[in-house]
Amino acid sequence: MTVSDPAPASVPHTPRRGRLTIYLGAAPGVGKTYAMLDEAHRRLARGTDVVVGFVETHGRPLTIKHLQGLEIVPRKTMSHRGAEFTEMDTEAVIARKPAVVLVDELAHTNVPGSRHEKRAQDVEDIRAAGIDVITTVNIQHLESLNDEVERITGVRQRETVPDDVVRTADQIQLVDMSPEALRRRLAHGNVYRAEQIDASLSSYFRVGNLTALRELALLWLADRVDDALDDYRRAHRIEAPWPARERVVVAVTGGPESETLIRRGARIAQRAAGSELMAVHVISSDGLASRDDVRVSRAHQLVEQLGGSFHSVVGEDVADAVVDFATGVNATMIVVGLSRHGRLRQLFTGATGPGIAALAGSIDVHLVTHDQAERRVRTRARRSALAPRRLLAGWLAAFLLPALLTIVLMVTKDVHSLPTEVMFYLAIAVAVALIGGRAPAIAAAVVGFLMLNWYFTPPVGRWTVADPENLVALLVFVAVAVAVATVVDSASRRALDATRARAEAATLAQLSQSILTGQDTAEAVTEQLRESFSLDSVALLARREGHWAVVASSGPEPATHPEEADTRVTVDDDRVLALRGGRLRASDQRVLEGFAVTTGLVLEYRRLRERDARAQALERAEATSTAVLRAVSHDLRTPLATMRTAVEGLASPGLDDADRAELTETLVVATDQLEHLIDDLLDLSRLESGLLKPVMRDLGLDEVLPLAIAGYPRDRVVLEADESTPLVHTDGGLLERVVANLVGNAVRHAPAGEPVRLQAHVHPDEVTVRVVDRGPGVPPELRARMFDPFQRLGDTGGTGLGLGLAVAQGLAEAIGATVTVEDTPGGGLTMAVSLPRADAPGTGTGA
Missing domain, CATH: 1.10.287 (Helix Hairpins)
Structure with missing residues (x-):
């Protein structure tokens, strides 16, 4: 399988960048290097200047034979820790300036001291010089798949390459082989040496491992194919979807039919292998009064359970937004439900299903009937968003203000005309709208209309209007007043919704923050819930053996049974949040659902953590017992x-x-x-049992260090500590054991004729005791394991249990000291023990 990107358009005055071709292997031994060399011979036969920058043959005869006839750029030799290594000579490759260079093992880590840490960076330099690169990499070396590969094979890959390096390659060639064929290659000795075959077949190269790695490679490359296809469509401005893979998009309204639509879409997607299910919810004021955020959340969970993905988009028109989304993801089918609205409403607002079908173009549209289809949605009368006091004030102002204005205008009627009087009444209607909302403002407009008609519009004192122009003015007055009142009412509702949404978001954010900061306990959730809604008490109840038990609670007198609660929120079948302190509003249900979901997650995470902690403890205990048994059976x-x-x-x-x-x-x-x-x-x-109780006091190092090295001759351990060294605050006996263990470890590894030096260095707040040796040292990547129990780091000739450094570090921590590892200048290892000075600020004197 090959993935190629379209050739990028040339940019004037821009140096050509070398193309990158990657042979991607599903597993070691599938033939990536051989395929790369085969491609090199084909290009060489066509007259292309091809050289080998670095090819690792691993001693395989066929690979070595295939290298013949290709020019090889000599490698450079590098020294590290007394050993010789060879690496690709990047500078020589660039100076040679071939058309194509072969570079094996893209994820390789270079020897320390190289120009770059990773070979992938060397490849970038070569490409920047305008040279095409052909390289190889295995799927297990991709950074994003590292954890999955470890779970499958049990082997952690130390050398990885970022996905972007591979994903942005100009061409990717998958080198694949069935697990059975690869195992036969391995058994015939074409991959590893004979002594490695049996171990490899029974561990890494098991059929299950190879099948899983092969699937990982195919799935990863399939995503890369999608990316390449999308890039091609964008580059050529192709807006119509290409049905390369079945993608089913379900339009989720948030109504009661959402789950029916999702399940139907899932059944359709399951008919073809490799199909993809996506649900899209359009956030818009589409007139669906029955939209329920709780149902949207449940639809989200259902889609993920069915192996799909959920997406929310914003759009003014639902049909346009759904079709735009489906086109953008290259969908092949849209699943939408029949309208739940009556025919009259559909006549004015339209129906989403037919609208999507009209806009979908080449995308199939599947209309699904459901129980709610053709049922008129019952909408409850909207309650005002204003407080009761404001409503009362608005109704009083609707009648009192027009009456007071009429009295004022009657007294001063000689100084104003009808247009001015209309404006005054309009101002009152606007003021009432600001106070009490739409209904009182409409009432104020009607009252104003009647007052204007009776007192100020000829003929005065009658409910008629003689001049048509005055009638138009009065009608415009009423229309403007009603419009203003409607706008004010809508604005107040939106403001209240925004305030409520802000409060809900702040509450859920605070809850999430408490979980992220480690307060992920049931007690923290109940306390947060009680504070957020000003409740008297909150209790988390769990059903155990037929009765309810309180798992966690907050507040006095929490409920002990769901029936005792004013409000109950179900967490799962066996757990309930019982709230006391007055019934909550229906609008708070969404946040309560969030608390319920969070509570379930908290309890599940805690259960998993406890299980993981127990498993780790058992694993550590098993490892320790195994090591102890091994030690008893051998070292003791x-x-x-x-x-x-x-x-x-x-x-x-x-x-x-x-x-x-x-x-x-x-x-x-x-x-x-x-x-x-x-x-x-x-x-x-x-x-490990925590029974160690150090006795801290102020003492001099001259009381401790000589005792720690008393058993060694002077030509093996040299003490270089001045008697003027200040006192330290520590436990003398435990410090002696720490130094003795470190010295013993150093003496064991120090070469003959090179004594171990025990030094003391004074700092402003601490004194550092250094154990310096000239031994072989420890590589940086192994130092993290130095202090683990029963670790010898390759020292199989010793007679100890591998506990000396572990005990030294544990005793040092017990007395408030730290043990660090440093390189000895000129070679060797230095162990530094930092101790607090007795005269340092904050250091107490104990007995």
């Missing part, structure tokens, strides 16, 4: 066997004094060794 038996042999030798008759002294010395050394091992095990046990 070694000194015991030595002691047994020495004792048997001492019990033998006929020993001379020299042999007896030698056996006695051997017995003493083995006893000390066994005692040290047991002490390490006991210290680790005390640290």
Whole structure:
């Protein structure tokens, strides 16, 4: 399978950038490098200047043979930690200036000291020089798939490449092979050496692993095909969808039929392999009074359960928005329900289904009937968004203000005319609209109309209007007053909706923040719910063995049974939020649903965390017990066997004094060794159980350091500490154990003739004790594991349990010290123990 992007349009005065071709392998050994070399030979035969920048053969005969006939740019040799390594010579490749260069293993990490950390960065430099690059990479090396690959194979990939590097390639060629064929290649020795075949077949190269990796590669490349197709359609301004893959878009209204439409769309999508289900909800004032945000949320959950995706878009016209979305995602079908409105309303507002069908063009439209189709939506009379006091004031003003204005105008009727009088009454209608909303303002307009007609419009004192122009003025007055009142009422409703939405968003945001900051407990949710709605109490009840139990509560006298609550919110089948303190408004139901969902998630996360913690504890316990058993069966038996042999030798008759002294010395050394091992095990046990209680006091390092190195000759450990070193605040006995363990570890790795140096350095707030050796050191990537129990980092020749550094770090933390690892200048490792000075601010003196 090959994915190619259209050739980019040339830009004047812009240097040509080299094209990138990637051979993507579903698994190691499928033949990526061989396919790349095959392509190189084809291009070479056509007269293209092709060179090999870096190709890793892994000793495979066919790959080595296929390299013949190709020019190879010599690699550069680099030294790291005393070893020689070869890397691609990027500068030499650019200086050679070929048309095409082959670069194997795109995800490779270069040797420290190279120009770039990753080989992918070297490839970018080569492409910037106008050279085309052909490279290889396996699907398991893509950064976004790292976790999935580890779950499948159990192996964490250390070398990865960002997806964008591969996704933006000019051409991607998938190199695929069935799991059975790949296992046969492996068994025939075409992938790994003979000693590696059995282990590989039984671990990484199992049929299930290879099948899963193959599916990952196909799915990832399928998404890349979609991207390339979308890019092509945009580049060529093709707006009509191309049905490359079945995509079903369900138009979700938020009404009671939403779940029916989603299930129908899911059944349609399941008919073809590789189909995709998407639901779209248009946020707009479309006249659907029955739209329910709770139903929209349930529709969202249902779509995800069915393996689809949910999208919300904003549009003035529902049909236009749905068709635009479907066209944008290259959909092949739109599923929409029949209208729930009556024929009269459809006559004026139109129906969404026929509107979508008229605009869909080449996209199929599937109209679905449902129980709510052709039923008139019952709309409740809208309650005013204004407070009752404002409504009362508005009604009083609607009658009192026109009456007062009429009295004033009658007294001063000689100084104004009818147009002025109309404007005064209009001002009163506007003022009443601002106070009480639409209904009082309409009433004020009607009263004003009657007052103008009776008192100021000829013939005065009659309900008639002699001049048609005056009649028009009065009618315009009423129309303007009603329009203004309607606008004010609508604005007040929108303001109230915005305020309520803001409050809901703030409440849910605060709830989310409490979860993100670690307060994800049932107690935190109940407390947040009680504060948000000013309730007396909130209780989370769970059904256990036929009765209700309080899991968490907030406030005095919480409900102990759902029937005792003023408001109940269902979390799931067995858990309920019981609210006391007055019944809440129906408009608060949406936020309550959010709290219920959050509560369910909190409880589920807590259960999963507890299970994970138990599993980790069991895993650690199993690992520790395995290590202890291994240690007892090997490391502890070694000194015991030595002691047994020495004792048997001492019990033998006929020993001379020299042999007896030698056996006695051997017995003493083995006893000390066994005692040290047991002490390490006991210290680790005390640290893990929390039974260690340090006694902190102020003391000098000259009281501790000599004791820590007392068992070593002076040519092996050199103490370089000044007697003027200030006092430190620590536990002397535990500090001695820390230093002794670090010194013992350093002596074990230091070469002969290079003594370990024990130094003390004074800083303003602390004193640092450094254990410096000239040994082989520890690579930076392994230092994080140095302090894990039973770790030897390749030191298989030692006689310890691998507990020395773990115990040292644990004891250091117990006494308030820190242990850090540094490189020794000139080679080696330095372990630094930082201790607080006794005279440092905030350091207490204990006994």
